[in-house]
Amino acid sequence: MRILVATLVAACAAASQNYRVDLDADMAIADPSFEAGRGPRVLYDEGHNNILKLESDYEPFGRLIRNDGFVLDVRRDRFTENVLRPYRIIVIVAAWGSVNARLAHNDPFTVAERKAI
Numbered sequence: 001m002r003i004l005v006a007t008l009v010a011a012c013a014a015a016s017q018n019y020r021v022d023l024d025a026d027m028a029i030a031d032p033s034f035e036a037g038r039g040p041r042v043l044y045d046e047g048h049n050n051i052l053k054l055e056s057d058y059e060p061f062g063r064l065i066r067n068d069g070f071v072l073d074v075r076r077d078r079f080t081e082n083v084l085r086p087y088r089i090i091v092i093v094a095a096w097g098s099v100n101a102r103l104a105h106n107d108p109f110t111v112a113e114r115k116a117i
Contacts, residue, residue: 034069040088
């Protein structure tokens, strides 16, 4: 069974001039939940015109869950049952349906993707 951990819509925060990522944040875990690289696989979605990327905006989050033993993968493709099968956790942050979705509020996921999730 997949666990949908987070669907975060943080576009307003990202667009804010006051938005800052603390890349020096201490993400150490004193007592990790899993041995390094032995925890559940986590998919971080960047395949839906996501404006917040793991390598920049969510880098501290990535360090945190890796330090807790989770295996974190960034995927930039569409969701299918085969793509999602190995993952226990899906993290979706600020997904947009298309480059014009900010104006049109398009659904970022196809019907088939929603079924796969």
